[in-house]
Amino acid sequence: MLDISSHDIVLVGGGGAGLRAAIAISEANPKLSVAVVSKVYPMRSHTVAAEGGAAGVHLEDDSLDDHAYDTISGGDWLCDQDAVEAFVKEAPQELMRLEHWGCPWSREPDGRVAVRPFGGMKKTRTWFAADKTGFHMLHTLFQTSLKYDAVVRYDEFYATRLLVDDGRAQGVVALELTTGKVQAITAKAVILCTGGCGKIFRFTTNASIKTGDGMALAYRAGAPLKDMEFVQYHPTGLPFTGILITEAARAEGGYLLNKDGYRYLQDYNLGTPEPKPVLRTMELGPRDRLSQAFVKEQEKGRTVEGPYGAVVNLDLRHLGEKTINTKLPFVRELCLKYENIDPITQLIPVRPVVHYMMGGVHTDINGATPLAGLYAAGETACVSINGANRLGSNSLSELLVFGARAGRAAADYASGQKAPGRALLAQALDEEARLQTQFLRKTGGRESIAELREEMQKIMEQCAGIYRTHESLAGASGKLQELQERFKDIRMDDRGHLFNTELISALELSCMLEVAETMAESALRRTESRGAHQRTDYPARDDKNFLAHSLAYRDAEGRPRVEYAPVTITRWPPAERVYGK
Amino acid sequence: MANRITIEVTRYDPAQDEKPRFDSFEVPLRKEWVVLDALNYIKDHLDGSLTFRWSCRMGVCGSCGMTVNGVPKLTCATFLSDYAPGPVRVEPMKNFPVLKDLVVDTSDFLVKLEKSKPWIIRKVEKPLDEEYFQTPEQLEAYKQYSMCINCMLCYAACPVYGLDPLFIGPAAIALAQRYNMDSRDEGASERMDILSQHDGIWGCTFVGECTQVCPKHVDPAGAIQQYKLTATMEWVKALVLPRGSE
Amino acid sequence: MINPTEYLPKSYHPRVSTYWWLTRWVYLKFILREASSVFVAWTVILTLLQIRALAAGPARYAEFQDWLRSPLLLVLNAVSLFFVVFHAVTWFNLAPKAMVVRVGGRRLPNLAISAPNFAAWAVLSAAIAWILMRG
Numbered sequence: 001m002l003d004i005s006s007h008d009i010v011l012v013g014g015g016g017a018g019l020r021a022a023i024a025i026s027e028a029n030p031k032l033s034v035a036v037v038s039k040v041y042p043m044r045s046h047t048v049a050a051e052g053g054a055a056g057v058h059l060e061d062d063s064l065d066d067h068a069y070d071t072i073s074g075g076d077w078l079c080d081q082d083a084v085e086a087f088v089k090e091a092p093q094e095l096m097r098l099e100h101w102g103c104p105w106s107r108e109p110d111g112r113v114a115v116r117p118f119g120g121m122k123k124t125r126t127w128f129a130a131d132k133t134g135f136h137m138l139h140t141l142f143q144t145s146l147k148y149d150a151v152v153r154y155d156e157f158y159a160t161r162l163l164v165d166d167g168r169a170q171g172v173v174a175l176e177l178t179t180g181k182v183q184a185i186t187a188k189a190v191i192l193c194t195g196g197c198g199k200i201f202r203f204t205t206n207a208s209i210k211t212g213d214g215m216a217l218a219y220r221a222g223a224p225l226k227d228m229e230f231v232q233y234h235p236t237g238l239p240f241t242g243i244l245i246t247e248a249a250r251a252e253g254g255y256l257l258n259k260d261g262y263r264y265l266q267d268y269n270l271g272t273p274e275p276k277p278v279l280r281t282m283e284l285g286p287r288d289r290l291s292q293a294f295v296k297e298q299e300k301g302r303t304v305e306g307p308y309g310a311v312v313n314l315d316l317r318h319l320g321e322k323t324i325n326t327k328l329p330f331v332r333e334l335c336l337k338y339e340n341i342d343p344i345t346q347l348i349p350v351r352p353v354v355h356y357m358m359g360g361v362h363t364d365i366n367g368a369t370p371l372a373g374l375y376a377a378g379e380t381a382c383v384s385i386n387g388a389n390r391l392g393s394n395s396l397s398e399l400l401v402f403g404a405r406a407g408r409a410a411a412d413y414a415s416g417q418k419a420p421g422r423a424l425l426a427q428a429l430d431e432e433a434r435l436q437t438q439f440l441r442k443t444g445g446r447e448s449i450a451e452l453r454e455e456m457q458k459i460m461e462q463c464a465g466i467y468r469t470h471e472s473l474a475g476a477s478g479k480l481q482e483l484q485e486r487f488k489d490i491r492m493d494d495r496g497h498l499f500n501t502e503l504i505s506a507l508e509l510s511c512m513l514e515v516a517e518t519m520a521e522s523a524l525r526r527t528e529s530r531g532a533h534q535r536t537d538y539p540a541r542d543d544k545n546f547l548a549h550s551l552a553y554r555d556a557e558g559r560p561r562v563e564y565a566p567v568t569i570t571r572w573p574p575a576e577r578v579y580g581k
Numbered sequence: 582m583a584n585r586i587t588i589e590v591t592r593y594d595p596a597q598d599e600k601p602r603f604d605s606f607e608v609p610l611r612k613e614w615v616v617l618d619a620l621n622y623i624k625d626h627l628d629g630s631l632t633f634r635w636s637c638r639m640g641v642c643g644s645c646g647m648t649v650n651g652v653p654k655l656t657c658a659t660f661l662s663d664y665a666p667g668p669v670r671v672e673p674m675k676n677f678p679v680l681k682d683l684v685v686d687t688s689d690f691l692v693k694l695e696k697s698k699p700w701i702i703r704k705v706e707k708p709l710d711e712e713y714f715q716t717p718e719q720l721e722a723y724k725q726y727s728m729c730i731n732c733m734l735c736y737a738a739c740p741v742y743g744l745d746p747l748f749i750g751p752a753a754i755a756l757a758q759r760y761n762m763d764s765r766d767e768g769a770s771e772r773m774d775i776l777s778q779h780d781g782i783w784g785c786t787f788v789g790e791c792t793q794v795c796p797k798h799v800d801p802a803g804a805i806q807q808y809k810l811t812a813t814m815e816w817v818k819a820l821v822l823p824r825g826s827e
Numbered sequence: 828m829i830n831p832t833e834y835l836p837k838s839y840h841p842r843v844s845t846y847w848w849l850t851r852w853v854y855l856k857f858i859l860r861e862a863s864s865v866f867v868a869w870t871v872i873l874t875l876l877q878i879r880a881l882a883a884g885p886a887r888y889a890e891f892q893d894w895l896r897s898p899l900l901l902v903l904n905a906v907s908l909f910f911v912v913f914h915a916v917t918w919f920n921l922a923p924k925a926m927v928v929r930v931g932g933r934r935l936p937n938l939a940i941s942a943p944n945f946a947a948w949a950v951l952s953a954a955i956a957w958i959l960m961r962g
Contacts, residue, residue, distance in 0.1 A: 041691070045642075147700050740843070
């Protein structure tokens with residue numbers, strides 16, 4: 001059954017970027033009707049799990065150029081520098097705006113917002129709310145969004161397709177979970193804020209909802225996915241669960257130790273160990289380097305063998321009870337709950353874990369994609385300010401800055417557009433029929449959704465992990481195509497309309513399979529090593545051929561076709577990344 | 582430790598069933614498994630139609646609240662081994678309409694949350710280049726209430742809400758109090774108009790279970806009692822100083 | 828053909844059982860605490876009756892005291908005593924929830940709020956006992 005509703009702008013995703021965009025639209029033009037379509041209630045969105053903080057220049061001794069340089073060098077010069085300059089300029093304003101909206105930022109004794117050091121940052125500039133920064137930001141944004149009457153929420157609606165007519169994105173088709181009804185939500189502009197796709201990998205900090213839905217929606221509608229080969233491994237996840245132990249634990253002074261209790265990072269060009277944390281040095285190096293060092297350390301046999309693979313130890317004991325309880329209470333809570341370990345007296349076992357996608361839907365500096373009327377912001381998007389490796393605490397600021405920018409740009413664009421046309425109705429009916437024939441009314445089927453998902457996760461982890469080779473990536477590509485074939489024969493246990501989570505799992509899996517293919521293909525084509533993309537067969541950075549963004553387009557057969565676009569360099573010519581000096 | 586455990590799960594398919602029933606499943610009993618892992622095992626390997634919500638699996642998104650052996654719990658933070666040798670009974674959260682299996686309709690809360698105006702209210706806003714100073718002590722005054730993850734366990738534990746669904750409920754009041762206590766806010770009196778109504782704070786009879794089941798130590802019961810005290814003081818003030826108070 | 832009734836949102840609305848307060852010990856304890864107010868009220872009424880008898884002269888007061896000695900009243904008052912003590916203890920234990928006292932920016936621990944309440948109760952009871960015993 002098809003329902004139709006119409007708005008000026010439809011947002012897919014109700015996390016940090018989506019809510020910031022929704023508020024920005026209402027601020028820009030309160031008359032515009034905004035639909036927020038989210039597959040979970042907005043406060044369940046994965047922004048909630050971000051811990052460490054949000055970067056923005058705050059102290060006297062810091063400067064916008066310093067923040068820009070850290071970000072660009074951290075991204076191994078694959079960042080678009082005009083975007084980075086806009087980002088560092090607007091980040092402090094956005095963070096202050098959140099302060100005005102009530103975000104419980106941690107404070108200095110005199111009442112000023114406090115900042116903490118963070119990995120890869122030369123200055124102290126990370127705003128934080130203890131170690132639940134994302135949680136507080138999301139709830140502040142969500143609660144603040146409630147006061148804007150023009151924001152209409154479609155909670156627990158899963159967007160299955162973009163409506164595109166006349167070369168413009170004009171809405172989405174979404175499935176209402178509670179009723180199983182298909183809803184055509186038309187609009188003059190669409191903003192995708194669905195976050196990342198960590199669930200493509202088995203071992204990830206990402207929540208179960210992080211399945212690349214927005215990336216797949218854009219990709220299927222013809223918009224390219226940019227820099228998909230760059231997958232961030234966070235160096236400190238708890239084994240088995242993959243629960244994140246925030247970088248703030250190291251920023252507050254935690255050590256990473258190998259099995260001999262040795263601060264092994266000193267062997268990997270990250271500087272010399274000091275008792276107190278030194279910025280851009282050792283444990284405060286960038287995440288790509290730290291995760292790579294773990295693999296090398298493991299190869300040398302100097303990691304600890306745990307029941308869930310090799311680990312190293314994160315040592316917070318010397319920080320003392322008071323610092324841990326005030327600055328890192330969530331770290332302690334998580335360790336006690338899930339590992340039965342008290343970081344005040346014990347070492348925390350950690351290993352690298354898939355955490356963030358530097359890549360995403362290709363957008364310009366205002367969140368606009370090459371498809372007219374389609375915008376993207378947050379982890380879904382690739383602007384790119386993160387280049388080949390994102391610095392910790394840049395993503396929370398990014399979702400504010402570019403959520404707001406995309407919201408304003410979409411508001412501006414929507415004001416000049418006519419109401420969506422009738423042709424969309426046929427597309428929506430098509431989509432409804434597809435959901436029926438492919439899933440709900442489909443007979444037979446032998447493949448289990450869970451099994452296909454596990455196989456995909458295994459393939460990606462083995463073939464597209466921290467270190468990659470031509471063989472591994474070519475193999476992954478082939479195997480992912482096989483999985484695509486097998487997906488056509490999936491088995492459905494639940495054929496009902498009402499709250500069918502199995503149908504959602506199937507749709508999510510199809511998104512992940514497509515997005516995974518773009519990762520493998522982009523990684524295969526990039527025959528160099530840069531940031532988080534490390535090819536053992538091409539260990540050097542190759543600026544001559546690859547100082548460029550990869551753009552994966554979906555071809556007629558549904559396979560990714562990779563093209564390249566230049567990187568914007570303004571004031572910081574490519575140089576060597578140096579840490580520990 | 583035995584290596585398997587029986588889980589009894591509420592099943593309710595609104596398209597077919599008049600009322601809920603139970604299904605039993607046998608799942609592996611692993612030391613590091615939480616109840617949610619067992620539910621996922623069932624969905625992935627035994628019955629793909631089992632329906633429940635979950636997301637972060639680290640106790641912060643608030644999706645996976647259910648009733649485990651009669652007690653409201655976040656299933657991602659409740660270890661299966663604590664219930665050995667079993668059986669473990671997993672039911673939907675009480676006091677809410679059941680949509681399917683373990684999924685309940687909590688949309689009522691969002692209406693109430695919005696009613697209690699959980700945002701900063703000010704007569705005059707500072708320009709964006711100025712910050713509102715807030716000392717760590719001032720932060721501490723409301724911090725506890727800001728930790729609410731909206732998991733709804735407190736509503737599931739509250740018999741008042743069960744008997745009177747109009748009661749605005751623990752989390753919404755705690756979040757109103759979170760803003761009342763925030764040194765940047767000036768909206769306490771606006772919120773008081775809404776919360777001092779019959780279905781507001783005075784509905785609470787101080788069972789105190791909301792605080793007991795709260796996984797984030799928010800203490801909504803305390804928030805409500807403190808609010809009652811404030812409301813009473815305001816009432817007395819208005820009585821004694823009919824024109825003097827603002 | 829699509830049958831529209833398939834899409835009607837339906838839900839099961841569980842009814843709260845009349846005996847919900849028997850399902851968990853915490854709820855029973857709560858109901859007992861609420862019920863204790865009946866006995867608190869009885870204690871107040873009894874005191875008022877006692878004062879009225881006292882005002883009516885020695886004969887009436889002696890009669891009143893005789894009435895108090897009846898088995899029914901003894902049982903009722905024993906039960907009342909239990910409930911009044913229960914009421915007082917639970918009340919004082921809940922006091923810290925309603926009263927947040929901050930000293931130097933830190934919240935006083937619960938015990939620091941409830942202990943003075945208990946102490947005041949003990950001192951008052953001792954003073955009354957002393958006055959009564961002395962006579």
